[in-house]
Amino acid sequence: MSDKNGGISLVNLAKIKLVKAEFLFQQVRQKKSLLCIGLDTDPQKIPSHLHKEADPVFAFNKAIVEATHDLAIAYKPNIAFYEAQGPKGWESLARTLEVIPDEVMVIADAKRGDIGNTSRMYAQTFFEQYDFDAITVAPYMGSDSVGPFLEFEEKWVFLLGLTSNPGAQDFQFFPETQPLYQRVLTTAQTWPKATGTELGFVVGATKAEKLQEIRALAPEAWLLVPGVGAQGGSVEAVCQHGMNDRGGLLINSSRGIIYAGKEADFAEQARKAARKLQSQMQPFVEKL
């Protein structure tokens, strides 16, 4: 999601975040979509014919992106999958970022978070070296572990709020009187450089019934919502409970889209799966 397509060359730097949010909203309306596609690309799961390519992971991603970019407002590479390939995995990742059209947001699903000087290093890696638009960050270590990511004026953070996995029960729901996930949502919004548009939250689709409450706690924030498809969450429930007047949702599907087909027509099958999810979002987006 580059500035140049947003036509903001004359706009004050301080307004970039607002412009980026507006630009994302334009994408939502234009594509009638809230779809984020997770690029959890595992060499063992891609069609076998791709293994004759010099960089099979990149070849797979390129085909997926070319087949789906008019339906998606964001792509979310899961960094674990690239890191697992060693140095060449990072090269596949860099090549993938080059073929994602500028107007589509790219989120590093990295769930980083460490003391300040280390978080700064992570932020530089993902925001400067790889030019991601956004990153997912873990909140456990608090404000100075998230701050270095927020300091990048033109970049976004999606902080883990309420996650989609069973283990969310262990810590995020305690104490009942003010569960940790609520405390994360309300506290993080008071941190320096946190605004409704640059600080978003990860909220699992499997917790759709909580989305209404979370939306009330963070009315302007964009919510990154994993867990539809393979993890069982419903697009309709997510839209119904989680949208705001700008859309405000990035609804992610990974395996359900990218592995929809296993043969030569995998990209076409991925497009069908993406189209199906987008079409479930369309009636909600058309009301905006």
Next chain:
Amino acid sequence: MSDKNGGISLVNLAKIKLVKAEFLFQQVRQKKSLLCIGLDTDPQKIPSHLHKEADPVFAFNKAIVEATHDLAIAYKPNIAFYEAQGPKGWESLARTLEVIPDEVMVIADAKRGDIGNTSRMYAQTFFEQYDFDAITVAPYMGSDSVGPFLEFEEKWVFLLGLTSNPGAQDFQFFPETQPLYQRVLTTAQTWPKATGTELGFVVGATKAEKLQEIRALAPEAWLLVPGVGAQGGSVEAVCQHGMNDRGGLLINSSRGIIYAGKEADFAEQARKAARKLQSQMQPFVEKL
């Protein structure tokens, strides 16, 4: 920290963890040390003469390891610093691991944690591909995000407990009646595959007054204690409040050791700084 030096070829696999803990205890007694050296190697901070080397980061690490391995029971590369160098950073990391003697534990300071299939990917990367002995993990996502790391029988996890940074105040201390860090400590020890020796915790040295309480909550666990040196924690206070009958502490210093000198004699200066910390630990270890 390889099995072969522990002489455990005839020992049942199920006993490896115990043996590994015993082996670590042997290291503690032999070296009279609880020292972990953090390899937070930043190319911009290493002596300039190393930049003529083919791999300056590796050359720096190799010299540090050669100068200090008889004083340290563990090394802890901070993954952010290697990742920031792109693909070549991962190569520097792999080369560094090769020159660390087998008897010294190697901890990936990565603070990973994600849904199960992604955590499994991270675990495979650090435990199988790079053969680390241990990894630091973030607890926010709960049991199924940590489980895949614990499933590796011969490997250890250091889960974030109470961290050394100011942001620890934001979430880890709430609610006052049962603070999150206590809940993490007590809950995590009930998870499958968690034993006192394979599941340790990160507890900042800047919170030394809390170590006694934490030791009571996790009597057998090894605690990885960052924050002495650059962050201001005291070795004596940490030993006094945190040790158990096996030592039970890995007291980390990074910048205070590896950047003790900036000239050609940097490795010698690092050794002096390491020796100084080890000598502060020695009287405590000698009482074991």
